[in-house]
Amino acid sequence: MSKLNLLGARVPITRRALFQLLSAAISHRLAQAETKGTPRPARRLVLITIGGIRRQESFSQAGVVHVPHLFNDLLPQSLFYPFTANEGVTSHFNTISSILTGVWQHVDDWGSEKPSNPTLFHYLQRQKHASPNQTWVVTSNKQLTANISPGVNVILAKQLMIEAVERIIMGQTSRQQLERQQILAEMTAVLETDYERIGWGVPSTSSFQDPQVKQMFVAALADFIHGANAPTSGDELTYLTAKEVIKRIAPAMLMVNFSDMEVAHSGSYSLHLGGIHRADELCHRMWQFIQSDPELAATTTLVIMNEFGRDPDGSSTNGFFNHRTDTECCRMAWSMVLGAAVKKPAIVEREIRQVDMAPSIGSWMGLKVDRGSGSGLPEINV
Amino acid sequence: MSEAVPEFAKDLIGRLPRTFGPALKDQFQQWDLLFPAEQRSLRAQLHWLDELPRDRFQTLFAPIIAIEGKMELPDWQPGTVGLSVHDSGLLARSPLYPKWRVEVEKVFTEVDDAVEKSGVLPRPPRFLLCVLPAGVPLTSQPLWPELAKHGAWTKLDVPFGQMLPPLAEALAERKPIAGLEPIESTWVLECETKLSPLAETSTATVLSWAVLAGARREFSSKLNSIRRDLHSVDETNEELRRIDMRKLLSEPVASEPRVREFVRTLLLSGNGSLIFDNSFIQWGSNEALRRVQPQVMLSCFGIRQKIKPFSGSVLFEDQKRSNPTPDQDDPAGSLVDALMLSEYVYLGSERVTPYREHTLTLMAAADLNRVLMLGPKSMPAVPVSFNAAQLTAFTLDWLRSAR
Numbered sequence: 170m171s172k173l174n175l176l177g178a179r180v181p182i183t184r185r186a187l188f189q190l191l192s193a194a195i196s197h198r199l200a201q202a203e204t205k206g207t208p209r210p211a212r213r214l215v216l217i218t219i220g221g222i223r224r225q226e227s228f229s230q231a232g233v234v235h236v237p238h239l240f241n242d243l244l245p246q247s248l249f250y251p252f253t254a255n256e257g258v259t260s261h262f263n264t265i266s267s268i269l270t271g272v273w274q275h276v277d278d279w280g281s282e283k284p285s286n287p288t289l290f291h292y293l294q295r296q297k298h299a300s301p302n303q304t305w306v307v308t309s310n311k312q313l314t315a316n317i318s319p320g321v322n323v324i325l326a327k328q329l330m331i332e333a334v335e336r337i338i339m340g341q342t343s344r345q346q347l348e349r350q351q352i353l354a355e356m357t358a359v360l361e362t363d364y365e366r367i368g369w370g371v372p373s374t375s376s377f378q379d380p381q382v383k384q385m386f387v388a389a390l391a392d393f394i395h396g397a398n399a400p401t402s403g404d405e406l407t408y409l410t411a412k413e414v415i416k417r418i419a420p421a422m423l424m425v426n427f428s429d430m431e432v433a434h435s436g437s438y439s440l441h442l443g444g445i446h447r448a449d450e451l452c453h454r455m456w457q458f459i460q461s462d463p464e465l466a467a468t469t470t471l472v473i474m475n476e477f478g479r480d481p482d483g484s485s486t487n488g489f490f491n492h493r494t495d496t497e498c499c500r501m502a503w504s505m506v507l508g509a510a511v512k513k514p515a516i517v518e519r520e521i522r523q524v525d526m527a528p529s530i531g532s533w534m535g536l537k538v539d540r541g542s543g544s545g546l547p548e549i550n551v
Numbered sequence: 552m553s554e555a556v557p558e559f560a561k562d563l564i565g566r567l568p569r570t571f572g573p574a575l576k577d578q579f580q581q582w583d584l585l586f587p588a589e590q591r592s593l594r595a596q597l598h599w600l601d602e603l604p605r606d607r608f609q610t611l612f613a614p615i616i617a618i619e620g621k622m623e624l625p626d627w628q629p630g631t632v633g634l635s636v637h638d639s640g641l642l643a644r645s646p647l648y649p650k651w652r653v654e655v656e657k658v659f660t661e662v663d664d665a666v667e668k669s670g671v672l673p674r675p676p677r678f679l680l681c682v683l684p685a686g687v688p689l690t691s692q693p694l695w696p697e698l699a700k701h702g703a704w705t706k707l708d709v710p711f712g713q714m715l716p717p718l719a720e721a722l723a724e725r726k727p728i729a730g731l732e733p734i735e736s737t738w739v740l741e742c743e744t745k746l747s748p749l750a751e752t753s754t755a756t757v758l759s760w761a762v763l764a765g766a767r768r769e770f771s772s773k774l775n776s777i778r779r780d781l782h783s784v785d786e787t788n789e790e791l792r793r794i795d796m797r798k799l800l801s802e803p804v805a806s807e808p809r810v811r812e813f814v815r816t817l818l819l820s821g822n823g824s825l826i827f828d829n830s831f832i833q834w835g836s837n838e839a840l841r842r843v844q845p846q847v848m849l850s851c852f853g854i855r856q857k858i859k860p861f862s863g864s865v866l867f868e869d870q871k872r873s874n875p876t877p878d879q880d881d882p883a884g885s886l887v888d889a890l891m892l893s894e895y896v897y898l899g900s901e902r903v904t905p906y907r908e909h910t911l912t913l914m915a916a917a918d919l920n921r922v923l924m925l926g927p928k929s930m931p932a933v934p935v936s937f938n939a940a941q942l943t944a945f946t947l948d949w950l951r952s953a954r
């Protein structure tokens with residue numbers, strides 16, 4: 170087992186020991202926090218960001234076939250901004266940080282740096298004194314790390330599965346095959362022992378250290394692995410995890426990221442389209458889930474944004490594989506707002522910017538996003 | 552035999568914008584591993600720049616140098632060769648990167664146009680063939696609807712799959728054209744091994760996804776061991792750049808240094824070339840068109856296997872190794888992939904000057920008894936239908952024609 174040197178201590182400490190040490194410390198603090206009680210939030214935000222999807226595979230005459238739920242079921246009840254420009258770096262970490270902060274970010278694409286401005290989560294924590302339990306990120310994307318918003322619960326759900334599968338493949342475990350039961354056992358083992366490496370960060374005091382919440386997560390994993398139709402998708406796991414967080418904790422702010430369509434980087438167009446279809450379906454399921462609970466339905470705004478498009482066919486960057494060009498095809502995304510913050514469903518044809526969403530939704534939540542550079546969207550309730 | 556890198560070019564580096572230095576030095580250092588077309592093109596570009604009056608030279612690069620002055624650039628030392636992943640990331644996330652890219656493209660367009668007008672580079676007629684594999688459901692969707700607007704469908708007396716072996720053989724064994732080296736004659740990228748014997752009997756270069764299985768496994772295994780930090784990525788890339796490819800490849804690819812290095816670069820350059828057979832064919836073909844510029848390029852797509860449960864999230868892995876679920880072909884998905892990727896091969900050829908307006912392109916499917924033909928306006932009239940001998944003769948005549 171690999172070893173760490175804790176804060177320069179001369180005696181090496183194993184990850185398991187470190188985990189236990191941290192758990193004990195956090196449990197103690199949580200116990201103190203729980204006695205104060207946490208009020209139920211009056212307004213909740215669920216923000217779904219989706220990886221790169223071009224207009225030609227989504228909101229266009231030829232593309233709507235790939236997003237039937239977004240187009241037919243959600244768009245008519247939403248505020249829809251079909252022209253939402255990404256004027257920043259068209260990489261995952263920078264785009265999602267820009268959406269969350271309301272400022273174009275130019276930090277390391279690989280998530281080794283935190284955003285250089287506060288995120289919506291931080292505004293909520295500081296201005297509304299929300300506890301860490303009220304702020305959650307559940308993401309599929311490999312490039313997102315806990316740095317996306319320090320001080321917030323960040324679950325890299327797909328990473329957990331990837332880690333378990335990789336450990337089996339690389340022979341780092343006694344388990345040998347990618348069969349359901351072996352993967353579940355490995356995921357549970359990773360969850361228990363390999364806290365450092367799997368990258369699902371719990372950088373602050375967090376209920377995730379609560380054994381009950383962890384048990385909930387393991388149970389959710391078991392449901393996923395043994396569920397019908399042999400689920401193969403990381404985004405389905407992300408959805409399931411996010412749904413569990415809402416069901417059990419109903420936090421004030423949850424960001425979910427879907428990224429199955431990013432298989433495009435490996436060049437399978439059919440699997441890329443499959444990822445788009447899956448994201449479309451999972452967004453719809455999330456909306457239905459929120460609507461199925463009267464309290465959630467009354468208090469929650471669901472915002473769905475694709476991070477960017479992808480490169481045009483025939484570009485020197487290999488078209489749909491990548492998202493690097495300074496083209497409309499790559500930079501022009503869309504946004505959809507559903508639920509409590511919507512004054513009146515409408516298609517807003519003027520161009521907006523992704524950084525406009527944080528101050529707008531922030532205002533609806535009673536937050537002043539004073540370091541954001543975006544403009545407020547008047548169609549959103551304040 | 553290739554000439555060495557010209558001396559004046561080494562002095563020129565100091566006058567160019569800072570961002571050009573590391574990549575250019577990398578090309579000079581690997582000069583012997585560049586293909587003849589790359590050497591000719593680079594030499595012509597550098598020669599044109601060297602001859603440019605000082606004031607025009609400064610005017611040409613002034614916008615890039617001005618942008619560089621405002622960018623946070625990596626701390627390159629005078630001897631820095633090539634760009635690390637970290638360097639590339641730093642450039643790409645700069646707020647000025649899009650402007651820098653636009654200016655760089657403008658400069659290259661001006662240089663390339665000038666070199667083209669000078670007429671120093673050979674521009675023979677060329678042939679590109681993309682073939683969809685047998686067994687895909689061809690009637691499930693229209694075939695290349697966008698390309699079909701610019702070409703014409705021609706009937707064949709038998710399905711194209713039957714015509715391919717004799718056509719490929721005739722192309723591979725044709726008399727080489729003056730001014731091109733044998734390595735620039737014919738390149739074949741295939742998923743299977745049907746055309747691989749051509750490499751033994753002709754000057755054709757054949758890269759087969761199946762034959763390269765050992766090399767792919769080795770690269771995948773190393774890339775799977777990368778820790779999630781940039782240093783580890785650079786370290787692993789460096790290790791794979793040093794690995795002895797001769798042990799991983801079979802003859803004749805193993806003994807031709809330029810092809811050997813082409814394969815290494817291809818497998819390291821992403822774009823799915825290690826993961827999916829059809830991505831390997833597309834990206835390999837486009838890289839060959841850009842770098843080697845062969846007179847004849849044959850790109851034969853294949854059938855991808857279905858992604859097994861749980862393998863979908865770990866695409867660097869050879870899913871046969873650890874997953875007990877039996878392999879299953881995905882003909883429907885393979886058709887969707889191959890249609891798009893074969894179109895990308897064609898679009899890629901259109902971006903490379905020697906192919907634009909000089910190339911006869913055939914888009915074919917092994918099970919289909921018609922082909923889509925695309926070519927320049929000056930292409931001879933295409934008959935209503937072909938048999939195998941007629942198609943071969945038409946193609947060979949095209950390649951011999953004076954353009």
